[in-house]
Amino acid sequence: MTSSKDKLDISFRNARLEDGAGIWRVVKDSGVLDLNSAYMYLLLAKDFGDTCVVAEHEGRITGFVTGYRPPNRPESIFLWQVGVDASMRGQGLGKRLLAAFLQSPGAEGAALLETTISPSNEASKALFGAIARELGAEIRVTEGFTESHFPEGGHEAEELYLIGPYTAARANQLKV
Numbered sequence: 448m449t450s451s452k453d454k455l456d457i458s459f460r461n462a463r464l465e466d467g468a469g470i471w472r473v474v475k476d477s478g479v480l481d482l483n484s485a486y487m488y489l490l491l492a493k494d495f496g497d498t499c500v501v502a503e504h505e506g507r508i509t510g511f512v513t514g515y516r517p518p519n520r521p522e523s524i525f526l527w528q529v530g531v532d533a534s535m536r537g538q539g540l541g542k543r544l545l546a547a548f549l550q551s552p553g554a555e556g557a558a559l560l561e562t563t564i565s566p567s568n569e570a571s572k573a574l575f576g577a578i579a580r581e582l583g584a585e586i587r588v589t590e591g592f593t594e595s596h597f598p599e600g601g602h603e604a605e606e607l608y609l610i611g612p613y614t615a616a617r618a619n620q621l622k623v
């Protein structure tokens with residue numbers, strides 16, 4: 448994906464090492480997403496940048512998507528975390544981040560979007576429902592990670608959402 452900028456002065460581009468700290472900060476501030484180690488976000492930004500996207504406003508990361516291509520499911524692209532700064536939610540940024548993610552170089556050849564969502568996360572369900580509609584794709588929801596898969600208890604289940612099949616043409620029509 449080439450970098451694109453809009454009239455709100457938000458640019459969308461694939462991640463690089465320098466973005467790892469900003470992604471970590473958006474996750475931390477969200478209060479909803481699982482906060483992983485800063486090292487992990489540095490690694491993702493450095494080595495999986497072609498399937499990670501950031502939204503940048505005045506030099507600050509205000510939203511991101513992390514993901515990867517599952518090695519044993521070449522038709523799939525897995526979206527791990529998506530987050531938008533609380534001050535910028537509800538303005539279409541989440542949808543544009545997903546569009547940029549599906550148009551990333553690392554998404555080439557994929558026809559199935561996979562993600563997991565906790566049953567209580569209404570914003571996330573609405574976001575992925577909207578993208579499925581715009582892709583003209585079906586959503587199948589199956590068991591992903593149950594509460595018992597997580598150590599120590601207290602983590603809500605994560606249902607697996609399979610969105611597709613979708614065509615590259617439809618993905619490339621999504622508005623970034």
Ligand SMILES: CC(C)(COP(=O)(O)OP(=O)(O)OC[C@H]1O[C@@H](n2cnc3c(N)ncnc32)[C@H](O)[C@@H]1OP(=O)(O)O)[C@@H](O)C(=O)NCCC(=O)NCCS
Pocket residue numbers: 477479480527528529530531532535536537538539540541542543568569570571573574575577
């Ligand atoms: C989920 C999240 C990324 C959505 O980002 P956003 O920029 O607010 O989303 P958008 O403005 O692009 O909205 C996308 C769609 O979801 C709907 N939506 C967004 N937030 C919603 C909410 N809280 N409740 C219901 N619907 C919601 C919008 O109406 C829109 O639907 P439409 O296209 O049919 O009108 C954001 O709420 C967030 O960062 N949440 C905390 C982190 C998180 O839960 N991430 C997901 C789990 S990995």
